[in-house]
Amino acid sequence: MAAPEGAPALVLAVPGRPSAATRGLAEEIVSIARSELPGLDARIGYLDGDDTDFPTLPSVLTHAAEERTARFEQARAAGLDVKEPDGPVAVVVPLLAGPDSALLRQVRQAVMESRIAAELTDVLGPHPLLAEALHVRLSEAGLARADRARLFTVATAADGIILASVGGEEAVQAAGITGMLLAARLAVPVMAAALDQEGSIASVAEQLRSSGSQQLALAPYLIGPEIDATLIEEAAREAGCAAAEALGPYPAIGKLALAKYTTALGIAPPQPQGAPVR
Numbered sequence: 329m330a331a332p333e334g335a336p337a338l339v340l341a342v343p344g345r346p347s348a349a350t351r352g353l354a355e356e357i358v359s360i361a362r363s364e365l366p367g368l369d370a371r372i373g374y375l376d377g378d379d380t381d382f383p384t385l386p387s388v389l390t391h392a393a394e395e396r397t398a399r400f401e402q403a404r405a406a407g408l409d410v411k412e413p414d415g416p417v418a419v420v421v422p423l424l425a426g427p428d429s430a431l432l433r434q435v436r437q438a439v440m441e442s443r444i445a446a447e448l449t450d451v452l453g454p455h456p457l458l459a460e461a462l463h464v465r466l467s468e469a470g471l472a473r474a475d476r477a478r479l480f481t482v483a484t485a486a487d488g489i490i491l492a493s494v495g496g497e498e499a500v501q502a503a504g505i506t507g508m509l510l511a512a513r514l515a516v517p518v519m520a521a522a523l524d525q526e527g528s529i530a531s532v533a534e535q536l537r538s539s540g541s542q543q544l545a546l547a548p549y550l551i552g553p554e555i556d557a558t559l560i561e562e563a564a565r566e567a568g569c570a571a572a573e574a575l576g577p578y579p580a581i582g583k584l585a586l587a588k589y590t591t592a593l594g595i596a597p598p599q600p601q602g603a604p605v606r
Contacts, residue, residue: 360582
């Protein structure tokens with residue numbers, strides 16, 4: 329399967345203060361999406377960009393519209409019988425694992441400011457692939473077994489997981505859905521908590537310990553750019569436990585971003601599936 333001729337651009341809306349690390353992460357994610365759908369026009373727009381090193385979302389949408397118009401005019405000037413482009417110029421995919429009303433409002437505002445016809449998708453989760461990604465990040469940190477079917481133990485494996493999200497109560501509820509999938513993979517209790525609500529992490533840590541979990545781990549239900557990384561470290565200290573890395577450019581993130589794009593255009597290939605629970 330390849331991108332249809334003249335298909336809208338996929339524009340990844342990247343939250344947070346941009347940096348070289350953020351750009352590398354975003355480029356890796358769009359690279360994964362391009363590898364899954366040859367011919368895909370994938371671009372990156374930063375919510376807090378500077379239009380120098382980090383193009384803002386409105387400027388990326390404007391450039392996409394200008395390039396589409398230019399291609400049409402060049403084809404017509406060459407005598408080709410081409411249809412004037414219509415429909416959305418781009419499909420904007422927020423680089424967020426879960427809902428965050430403040431950041432989504434910022435994305436919508438940026439799209440409106442551009443005055444470009446663009447379609448905005450939902451966030452990436454909840455999804456079984458995100459549970460798989462969380463499992464991998466926990467196992468990489470030595471906090472979970474990579475495979476329950478293998479007869480070995482991880483001495484530092486957690487017996488209770490705090491799934492840390494941002495975006496308030498709505499985000500906690502959405503993270504809880506992925507948390508149930510993660511709990512099924514690990515066979516340990518998983519509870520979601522809010523990094524941006526004072527006392528939420530400590531409260532959930534206490535609930536897990538009072539129900540019998542002794543060795544906790546913090547699993548960020550985050551891609552990475554949306555928060556300051558020190559918040560994860562502070563939350564882990566607050567809970568008295570170790571933390572895994574954020575999801576980052578895990579391959580599933582690029583696949584889910586592409587799935588949002590193709591679904592929005594009605595050209596969806598089979599939806600990406602998570603690895604089977606062992």
